[in-house]
Amino acid sequence: MANIRAAITGVGAFLPEYRLTNEEISKMVDTSDEWIMQRIGIKERRILKEEGKATSDMGARAVENLLEKTGTSPDEVDMLICATITPDMNIPATANIIAHKTNIHNAWSFDLNAACSGFIFSLSTATQFIESGRYKKVVIVAAEKMSSIINYEDRTTCPLFGDGAAAVLVEPSTEDVGVIDYINRVDGLGRHHLHIKAGGSLKPASEETVKNKEHYLYQEGQAVFKAAVSSMADVAVEIMEKHNISAKDIAWLVPHQANMRIIEATARRMGISKKQVMINIRKYGNTTAATIPLCLWDYEKQLKKGDNIILAAFGAGFTWGSTYLKWAYDPK
Numbered sequence: 001m002a003n004i005r006a007a008i009t010g011v012g013a014f015l016p017e018y019r020l021t022n023e024e025i026s027k028m029v030d031t032s033d034e035w036i037m038q039r040i041g042i043k044e045r046r047i048l049k050e051e052g053k054a055t056s057d058m059g060a061r062a063v064e065n066l067l068e069k070t071g072t073s074p075d076e077v078d079m080l081i082c083a084t085i086t087p088d089m090n091i092p093a094t095a096n097i098i099a100h101k102t103n104i105h106n107a108w109s110f111d112l113n114a115a116c117s118g119f120i121f122s123l124s125t126a127t128q129f130i131e132s133g134r135y136k137k138v139v140i141v142a143a144e145k146m147s148s149i150i151n152y153e154d155r156t157t158c159p160l161f162g163d164g165a166a167a168v169l170v171e172p173s174t175e176d177v178g179v180i181d182y183i184n185r186v187d188g189l190g191r192h193h194l195h196i197k198a199g200g201s202l203k204p205a206s207e208e209t210v211k212n213k214e215h216y217l218y219q220e221g222q223a224v225f226k227a228a229v230s231s232m233a234d235v236a237v238e239i240m241e242k243h244n245i246s247a248k249d250i251a252w253l254v255p256h257q258a259n260m261r262i263i264e265a266t267a268r269r270m271g272i273s274k275k276q277v278m279i280n281i282r283k284y285g286n287t288t289a290a291t292i293p294l295c296l297w298d299y300e301k302q303l304k305k306g307d308n309i310i311l312a313a314f315g316a317g318f319t320w321g322s323t324y325l326k327w328a329y330d331p332k
């Protein structure tokens with residue numbers, strides 16, 4: 001029997017309508033469009049403003065878009081993985097809520113918390129279930145309402161993040177397409193530089209934690225920046241060397257969209273020209289787990305069957321990794 005590979009066979013997405021511009025952020029904190037564009041490269045980000053709407057609402061819309069585009073019935077889905085660090089609530093998993101909202105009743109589902117590496121860790125997980133022959137249709141949905149954990153009085157974090165969701169379908173293929181390899185890594189020591197201080201079992205929510213704004217994302221920007229630049233590039237170069245591929249063999253690098261300078265440094269280390277790099281940070285900001293599938297969704301029409309693609313991510317944990325895949329379909 002021919003080897004089974006796990007191939008992405010469709011991409012869907014949902015973005016909230018509201019655009020939070022640098023001009024508006026400049027009225028909230030002491031910053032400017034010029035500083036944000038120079039140091040980060042973000043012009044605007046989408047924000048889910050509607051009262052009572054959560055991560056699962058965006059995730060469900062992305063999954064509906066995916067199922068419609070790929071002609072997949074909800075009953076055919078075997079498994080759904082939701083990559084998120086902004087679940088609707090601590091219990092239950094947001095994946096279960098998304099499955100319920102999209103009428104996916106024959107699947108089991110769970111959340112995967114790997115922050116900005118959430119999509120690539122989920123793709124590696126889905127790959128196992130597809131390659132083993134156990135499942136035929138796995139949905140990965142990366143969805144984040146980052147605005148729910150960002151302090152809009154903190155100029156060092158609030159310009160960075162945005163809300164959004166994107167979903168992919170992963171199916172078996174016996175052709176020369178799909179996930180070829182991945183390298184994923186973590187370093188728990190990195191937690192000190194990027195975390196949320198309260199609301200977990202270490203420090204449950206209290207009047208004090210709310211007063212001290214300890215339910216917002218805490219980040220030491222420079223330490224995260226340095227680790228992201230070196231780790232993301234190292235692992236992307238490692239996977240290229242392992243498979244003896246050079247920049248000229250690669251159609252696209254799809255890097256996590258955290259900071260334009262991190263994206264450029266990663267591409268430089270890989271010897272890849274800017275033309276081969278998917279970039280949409282300017283319009284969506286850092287949507288954490290959703291950045292990579294949102295890039296695939298934005299660039300879908302430019303992708304051709306057999307294209308060599310390198311995905312690379314770095315995030316809280318620390319978590320990081322790189323995936324080497326061959327794109328499975330021509331533009332439809």
Ligand SMILES: CC(C)(COP(=O)(O)OP(=O)(O)OC[C@H]1O[C@@H](n2cnc3c(N)ncnc32)[C@H](O)[C@@H]1OP(=O)(O)O)[C@@H](O)C(=O)NCCC(=O)NCCS
Pocket residue numbers: 030031032035036039040116155156157159219220221222224225228258259286314315316
């Ligand atoms: C957050 C980040 C943009 C800050 O950029 P930086 O060049 O490292 O800036 P620094 O933190 O060294 O701060 C430099 C100065 O700019 C100031 N500054 C920070 N944010 C600012 C803003 N939005 N507007 C204006 N000034 C700002 C700082 O207060 C500091 O001022 P000081 O020198 O008077 O103390 C950058 O560190 C970064 O992108 N880090 C990685 C973030 C990330 O990717 N996180 C997600 C996980 S993947």
